[in-house]
Amino acid sequence: GLSLMTSMATGEYPSPAELPSHPALPDPLVMFDGSRVATAEEWSEKRRPELKALFEQYVYGRYPQVAGSSQPPAVQSKVLFEDPQAFGGAGTLKEVELTLGPPEWPKIYLLIATPNNKTPAACFVGMNFGGNHLLVDDERVHVPETWMPDRYTGVVDNRATDASRGVEEYTWPLAEIVARGYAAATFHCGDIQPDRPHVREGMRATLPEDADDAAETATIMWWAWGIQRAIDYLATDPAIDPARIAAVGHSRLGKTALLAGAFDERIALTVANQAGCGGSGPSRHHEPKAETVEIITRNFPHWFCANFRKFADDPTRLPVDQNCLVALCAPRAVLFTAAEDDRWANPSGQFAVLRAASPAYELLGVDGLKADAMPAADAPLLGDGRLGFWFRAGEHSMTPKDWKVYLDFADRQWK
């Protein structure tokens, strides 16, 4: 077969049309050349780097090389405000400005809630859609200045306004998270990369323009990198336990959380909330109403590298599928969530992805998903293994009911 290790070294990869078709989800333990991974050492030395390279080349674009280096710049932090008596005195709320490089580069505004009675605390970190100011009614919280879709709450002429402080508290129920003894840290995705195609702004503006680069770092990869930079800071914060960091996100930002977890072993637990195609849903088989590679790459060309689009007609040629992204997280914990009325995000396909990731967990001596059949709606499958599935009634959204399940899952994993 084709040797990917050789092509990785030379920077040459087969074009999508040259790749063989495999209708089934790929076995995460079978190398690109057909040989089988038999030991934990082969897994971490050979297959993990190969899988990461395949996802970079064919799906998300290269892991960011900023200023010509794959070593990320050292993150500088400045506390903008800190309130030790937030949430009725139960927690501390602060916002920290993170500088990632030269002053003209984007900055992350990280809103952090920590419980006062538990230090250091396990921490959920993830991006939000419309800005930190939507999550808490507090005039000290930063309002994003970057471009934003007009359909987001309170946005006028593609800019956030402070008229909508606190209106989306339910998507990140900070008081409830703190009451459960957990910390939460979140920032607006546009801090790193605004969510629109064809514009070189945000971190993309730091790259040279190259129209032919079919594996250029795409938006979801930039976002995942941004979560990792937030963790650079969180790992130094004495209020946070760096051994219990969970990445979380909803939908496009759930795709992002999963990619961040797959590529960063500091992330001990990942929650992909209704993440669907290009995230928790398979590129190969899908429910009749689920989003396809063809549709997602047409509507959101900037989320993925240009190579992913080349699989639109035949995703069975993809040398990876999303189960391999979960496998990259092994032996660390992953929770997928789906909703009955959100067929677009492919609930049964997501369940199949978790099942087909399990061999990597078993190779590493832990259980993956301990179920053979989809659970009924509203019956969380948090199991005894490292993979969990939550399928609830209702629509596409991230709600306090979902957060309760994330926290229950984390409690179990970190008993």
Ligand code: GCU
């Ligand atoms: C669209 C897109 C999905 C995505 C979702 C979201 O529906 O097709 O892939 O997950 O937006 O981010 O809410």
